[in-house]
Amino acid sequence: MKFSKTLTALATLVATAIADGAAIVDALEQIQSDATALNDTVDSWSGDLLGALPITTKSTSLLIHINKGTETAKHSANLTDLETFNVAVTTLNLVTATNSTLDTIVASKPKFDKLLLSPVILLTLKSQKDASAQLSSAIAEKVPLTFQGAAEQLAAQLDAAFEEALDAYSFF
Ligand SMILES: *[C@@H]1O[C@H](CO)[C@@H](O)[C@H](O)[C@H]1NC(C)=O
Ligand SMILES: *[C@@H]1O[C@H](CO)[C@@H](O)[C@H](O)[C@H]1NC(C)=O
Numbered sequence: 166m167k168f169s170k171t172l173t174a175l176a177t178l179v180a181t182a183i184a185d186g187a188a189i190v191d192a193l194e195q196i197q198s199d200a201t202a203l204n205d206t207v208d209s210w211s212g213d214l215l216g217a218l219p220i221t222t223k224s225t226s227l228l229i230h231i232n233k234g235t236e237t238a239k240h241s242a243n244l245t246d247l248e249t250f251n252v253a254v255t256t257l258n259l260v261t262a263t264n265s266t267l268d269t270i271v272a273s274k275p276k277f278d279k280l281l282l283s284p285v286i287l288l289t290l291k292s293q294k295d296a297s298a299q300l301s302s303a304i305a306e307k308v309p310l311t312f313q314g315a316a317e318q319l320a321a322q323l324d325a326a327f328e329e330a331l332d333a334y335s336f337f
């Protein structure tokens with residue numbers, strides 16, 4: 166029957182849309198878990214050269230997952246209000262985690278200075294800032310117009326937090 170076919174098509178569409186929002190939430194949660202792992206590693210680092218290696222690995226994993234998240238968002242359909250809400254809650258948690266990770270990285274600067282690694286951290290932070298900005302705008306393009314202002318505000322907070330960390334690393 167034509168009606169049931171339409172209904173099936175509609176159900177598939179809805180399912181796809183839900184999957185898109187969920188995929189973005191998954192990607193953001195992965196990024197948050199990377200940020201938290203990086204935070205823990207930097208925080209517990211004694212300042213030795215060997216201990217700096219896992220910091221590099223975790224930092225790279227974070228960057229890769231930010232870029233993956235951007236791809237996921239770019240391929241996503243426009244988000245519904247409910248999906249936007251879920252993405253917003255996850256993003257807010259992520260901004261908090263990112264801020265705190267950046268604080269830890271800034272607090273550890275003397276240790277990076279000692280090993281002459283601060284310029285490397287500066288470059289890494291720059292790539293992560295750019296990648297995060299791309300992720301923010303890829304997501305913003307998929308949220309309903311009424312939420313665009315809120316999305317931009319969150320993106321601006323993230324940007325400001327990165328800017329503070331970059332400032333701290335610009336002098337050594
Ligand atoms: C980062 O580490 C600091 C210091 O241990 C801790 O206070 C903060 O809650 C941690 N943040 C995250 C996102 O894990
Ligand atoms: C998706 O949303 C954006 C901005 O909210 C809008 O410009 C665009 O036309 C929408 N695309 C579709 C396919 O609805």
Ligand SMILES: *[C@@H]1O[C@H](CO)[C@@H](O)[C@H](O)[C@H]1NC(C)=O
Pocket residue numbers: 257260261264322323325326329
């Ligand atoms: C993150 O840090 C920025 C810059 O300091 C600040 O404007 C923003 O309010 C912070 N956001 C959260 C959720 O902690």
